[in-house]
Amino acid sequence: MSQFEWSLSEDKHQILSRDGRLLCSPRNPVKEAIDWVDRNRTLIEAANAVAVVGIGAGHHIQFLEESYPQKKLLVFDIDSKFSFINKNFKSEVVLGIDADHLRASHAEFFGQWPVVLAFRPAFQPMERQYVHFWMKLAQRDQSTTEKLMSGRGYESAEEAKIWLCLREFVK
Numbered sequence: 001m002s003q004f005e006w007s008l009s010e011d012k013h014q015i016l017s018r019d020g021r022l023l024c025s026p027r028n029p030v031k032e033a034i035d036w037v038d039r040n041r042t043l044i045e046a047a048n049a050v051a052v053v054g055i056g057a058g059h060h061i062q063f064l065e066e067s068y069p070q071k072k073l074l075v076f077d078i079d080s081k082f083s084f085i086n087k088n089f090k091s092e093v094v095l096g097i098d099a100d101h102l103r104a105s106h107a108e109f110f111g112q113w114p115v116v117l118a119f120r121p122a123f124q125p126m127e128r129q130y131v132h133f134w135m136k137l138a139q140r141d142q143s144t145t146e147k148l149m150s151g152r153g154y155e156s157a158e159e160a161k162i163w164l165c166l167r168e169f170v171k
Contacts, residue, residue, distance in 0.1 A: 002081045016057040021124035023056040033059035049114035054122030099136035
């Protein structure tokens with residue numbers, strides 16, 4: 001069972017941790033959110049709709065909504081315990097659902113070929129479950145991803161993660 005705790009960042013913005021692991025930057029979560037949107041700007045602007053996996057403290061969602069008010073946004077998190085989050089998101093937020101049911105229940109949204117973005121800091125401490133959900137939602141090859149995440153066939157887990165990062169960068 002996940003335990004959440006709110007605190008203040010060094011720059012006095014709210015930050016959130018799950019089971020003792022931070023879900024956003026402890027120093028400047030707003031800058032982290034702006035940088036995340038900037039890194040994904042090309043994908044966001046080219047897409048008809050945007051799906052975000054990982055709520056975190058929500059700063060990235062708020063900035064994305066402010067930056068692209070005309071975009072259809074859908075936010076997902078596999079942890080249903082996020083129902084307490086007290087943010088006034090304009091986007092629909094879906095919690096605690098598996099990727100297959102999500103695609104089925106939101107078929108019209110996924111018919112628009114959205115870009116599926118991952119807010120990786122929000123995955124802590126459940127990285128494997130979130131990556132599996134994100135990859136399935138984005139309809140990426142599961143067998144390759146599982147091999148990369150497990151480290152099988154590589155010298156080390158670090159090498160596997162490097163190859164996964166390179167694979168995502170190339171895509």
